[in-house]
Amino acid sequence: MSTEATETGVDEIHILWTSEGMSCDGDTVSVTAASLPSIEDVVLQAVPGIPKVHLHNKVLAYETGDDFLAPFHRAAQGDLGAPFIFVVEGSIPNENIHTGDGYWTAMGNDPETGKPKTLNKWIDELAPKAWAVVAIGTCATYGGIHAMAGNPTGCMGLVDYLGDDFRSAGGLPVVNVPGCPVQPDNFMETLLWVLHQAAGLAPTIPLDEQLRPTWLFGKTVHEGCDRAAYYEQADFAYDYNSPKCQVKIGCWGPVVNCNVTKRGWMDGIGGCPNVGGICIGCTMPGFPDKFMPFMDEPPGGSLSSALLSVYGPFVRRMRSITNKSANTEPQWRHPGPKLTTGYQPRYPRV
């Protein structure tokens, strides 16, 4: 993605947020945990430069029923009066695999027919009109857990549904913020960039090939994991009692793009392998099938740990010797009658 500055200068924007995909609403809930910035920081415009935000999210909305849906309908008719960001939570089912009036998921009713209006119809109408389309969570981005092998709904990620060449009205591809659920501050930070961009204050959001913000997903779990030193020394946990590297008991951290080990889960607290929870790859397009069974050692892990077994234990032994020395104070720290630090005193004067 290029990073040329944008020309828009939006001062008011709607966020139309649907969680009616194959979803658990966990990403919405997660976002209420964010503090950097918090959701109320954004709604109350406590961050400089962002447009006035009208948030339309089912879990937090004041309105209900038709009142809640009204801005969605207006946006679908191109009649909202201000640009909008379309946030999609949950994977998109395949509604082509059954016939008749059946549906896998719907949000409200179609006013004309009185029948449930499928999420897919909403997406067809809203995505092309949205200034930006943001997929929140691994389900909306890549399909996620509900797109597991054997699933009945044939569900998929937003780009699978809209196509690789999709561009929003603001000229952006789908912005993907994966995670199951999304790490709270990761999403709020991405949203903040998009809002700043809409206000004309930031260049185009930098995304990688999987359309993830590069500064959040450019490193692996392992690169931020404070247990990685155990790995380097080939010092592995063999069950979940151990505080050492968990790669032999199911951790996929070395090959997963995610910043949770580095960032913590909330305000630096919690995480995954850094606190004893194996990485199951929940931010990745291949999740979950390519990581199951979760509690088995990843195939690549046995090879690399075997290679490490040659020098790892040696490095560990040498370090323990140096560590013993580092744990011993220099000899000149004592209460004896003579100064032994090396200083040559000029006293007592003779």
Next chain:
Amino acid sequence: MAQTQREVSVPTQRELVEVNFDPITRIIGNLGIYTKVDFANNEVVECKSTSSLFRGYSVFMKGKDPRDSHFITSRICGICGDNHAVCSIYAQNMAYGVKPPPLADWIINLGEAAEFMFDHTIFQDNMVFVDFCERMVAETNPGLLRRAETTDAPRGELHGYRTIADIMRAFNPFEGEVYKKALEVSRITREMCCLMEGRHVHPSTLYPGGVGTVATPQVFTDYLSRLMRCLDFIKHAVAMNDDVFDFFYDALPGYEEVGRRRVMLGCWGCFQDPYSVDYRYENMGAWGRDMFVSPGIIVDGDLVTNNLVDINLGMRILLGSSYYDDWANEQTFVTRDPLGNPVDQRHPWNQTTLPAPQGRDLENGNYSWVMSPRWFDPGSQEHLALDTGGGPLARLWATALNGLVDTPYVKATGGAVRITLPATPQTKEMTLQWRPPRFANTLERDRARMYFVAYAAAMALHFVDKGLEEVRGGNTKVFTDFDVPDEGLGVGFHEAVRGVLSHHLVIRDGKIANYHPYPPTPWNASPRDVYGTPGPYEDAVQGQPIFEENGREDFKGIDIMRTVRSFDPCLPCGVHMYLGEGKVLNKIASPTFGAAHPGE
């Protein structure tokens, strides 16, 4: 107008108006409520509850490694996923025959206590109380707001608000003090959860056989410090809630009828006692009774059973209005439980999910992706549509009646639950007493919720003491190794935030042969079953009076919304993963218009 309306002609004298609310907001998941209202008589005459989202967990879990269960089932729900993970671990522990070290169970109890504190707080103050906030009351009952302005809050000394209207202002979304403070508290409590379970809401450090949490003194200190920081908020909140609910009873005589239904409550118990539980089915009745929230089924004020084996065997999953084909002629996985008792074909162990997408037919056919769980009462031979009262009402009620829980901070006396919260910088030590109310209704479901936050906080203090006792004694093991058997059977019973939660697992050839999670919302949000019995939302809303001052033109349905939200709906739990059946065995038109309502 927050809903669509359509006049319908009915074979009675009453003029009924269809009033529909879809989607219901300020809940989790996808829910529509379709009612028929008699505006002349201020009564909701009929109610149907529908959900329009299906994902199919029990379908795609088949054939997977059983050890993946808790990771997968957590994703059922974005607000109580950790409840599913824990419940799944309980089921796996049974199937694998593994007993985690005691410290692991204390750590899980601490994580779950934090989840209760988080979830009830954010739901009550950021979702439910928007229905009680100044802005909403001004739009729906301006007369009531005027009265609130001049009504002193009886417990003002405790919480600091002078009038009831001052409290209502503090509930205003994004601007009110309580609303904003609750968001902060929901973060502190989630940090507590993360300390024990790694992250929220899908835990990273939970495993069958124990946890991966590193049990240093630090993790308990970090938790305890945060827990203590919540206590002032909780003490204020309980007092404030009592003031608001008492005001409603007082200002709107008859409000106790809103959302009222027969007392038919289920609680599956939670917070294991690690020194009692061995996770063996054969002993489940005994260790179930030792849980720190007692299990129980309560019908009309009586405790029918507190035995988890009886509770298990009575479970029936019915169809009748759901988008599934029936499994009556499908495979039977479990004919007898490990004690030799026969297991019904409609029991979750024997369920097969056969989704059948179809058009919605609210009048005469199927209208929801939710199935209809019922509990077969051997005494009355009835399929009871139990509800959970949103969770807290049933938990407090069952614990009170059992009279078994006895800890330094929480005691069940047989008729009540006594909760003691220690002194904190702004508030003195406080002992709260919760007694079963006269009604199971909207306000009492809501009132119980904040009392249960106090319950969970007080219990967490006990769990910190016990956990630290283990750590200080050098017992820092948190995991016991296990093997997955070729053939196995497990059931987990737990209380999710919203109430009863069970996971039924069958293992064959070392793989998942059948897996059925039953959270609280399928019980609460279920549609009419094959016998025509309405689900609890439907039952509670049907027949309820309307107190809203708005007429038909600008009707917001606030009393209906309050009732539905009092159950704390969570439809990802409720609907989506449930298996179903769908062959239309019986269509129940269930035109209850007058007949089902005494006096019509």
